[in-house]
Amino acid sequence: MSALTEEVVRNLASKSSVPLVLRDFVNSWSLCKWPMEKWCAVFGDREIPFRCMKKDFLSDEPCWERRCKSTNMTFKKFADTASSNEEWMYFDYKYLHQWFSADDEIYKAVSWEQFGFPGKGPTDTTLWVGSSGAHTPAHQDTYGAVSWEQFGFPGKGPTDTTLWVGSSGAHTPAHQDTYGVNIVVQLHGKGWWHYVQNLDPINISLNIWLPHDDISDTPLTVLFLQLDTVAKAFLDKRRKLRRAKRQRTREDAVTTPDEHYDLKSLLDDRTNNLETASPITSQDLVNIIKENIKEYSNVDRPLRDDEVDGSATLCLTKALIDSFSQSNVIDLVKQNLFARLS
Known part of the structure; x- marks a missing residue:
């Protein structure tokens, strides 16, 4: 039997080339069992900054941070108004040590040891709190990342615990339960495209950056x-x-299995609760976009002053970057490069 030891999980995080799902992994984390009242008490009366944007905002480009306004409010007020607010709100990319002290309970509850990173702790951890519709544009990181995400408040306790290892594209959460809390742990590889969208009224994530060369x-x-x-x-x-x-x-082309783990054995051992994630299809992606349009867009209303329609003036910088990023240009550069190196 192949057990998911800390070393194995660390190797999966850094070397797996396929997206994997590992269920019931972080049940030992006390944070997974905190009700909404507990989170309100942890944040207390301090006001925290949320970047905000109208949920039906219309634009011909991603909703970059520069387009958002900032609103300060307590976590409790955020929790009380998240469902009814016309704007999505995101308290994102905030290091724990900047907002909490070593005596705070959330500070003491964070440890990445079971992921194979015993040296990582609250000082390395970022916190993300968002409402439905809050999101990041699709992007690549020049480093690896581990994130823990919590869905589905108000909850009655964890209904599912999931580990995502890697993602070559956009994926919807492996499981959702509107009647409880869903815990998702994602390990993003360096350079993999990913997109994060909060689906439930209140979403909480913890994140660390893994050691990769930048x-x-x-x-x-x-x-x-x-x-x-x-x-x-x-x-x-x-x-x-x-x-x-x-x-x-094909003997010379076969990749030598990693000496630290055998993925097939890990998948075959049902006690690991490990499985390969189903890739998202083109139709799945179309359905997600259609649902977002139905959920957030009001195409019949007139554009507001801060919105952009399809006839907006073309941004020269964006056009230049897009031109150099075309697949035929990249292919040509690659061909010329290797022709000169051959």
Whole structure:
């Protein structure tokens, strides 16, 4: 049997190339059992800043942070008004140590040891609190991330605990129960596209950034050395694949299993509650967009002054970035690069 030890979970988080779901994983976290009254007591009477935006805001571009206004209110007021408010609200990307002291209960309750990161704690953890409709634009991180998300207040206790390892695209939560609390743990790999949208009236997340090299802090000479290493590895792999094809065997192209875990064995062991996540289809994505339009948009009303319609002046910077990001341009650069390296 293959057990999900701390080391195995850490390896899954950093090396798995497919999205995985692990249920009943963080039941030991006291936060998972906190009712809404407890969260109100934890935050107390302090006013915290929420970035806000009208739920039916219309624009021809993502709702960037710069478009949002900021409103200060207590957590209790947020909880009392989240369902009826015409705006979605997001208290996002806030480090715990900036808002709580070492004596606070939430500070003491956070530990990432069971994920294989015993050195990570509340000082490394960010907090996210949002209402229905609050979201981040689809984006890539230059680092890995682990997040714990809580859905479905008001709740009667946890109904499901889930671990997401990786995501190559947008995914809806694995399970939702409007009558209880749903706990979702997601491990996003470095560079994977992901999009977060809060679905329930009140959503709480905890997040840490995993240790990955950030190219923004990398000297240019080191960056080029890294690029050289990647290019040589690519060319070496391509040569191996050509030899394998000529010899009618794929032995040289087979990836050596990681010595720390065997994914198939982990999946076969039902006691692990581990499963592969079903990928979202194009139709699923269309359905999500249609539901969002039905839920939030009022296309019959006139545009407000802060909104943008499809005839808005084209942003030159955006147009330039989009032009360089076209797949045919990227393919051409790749071909030229490897042609020069071959």
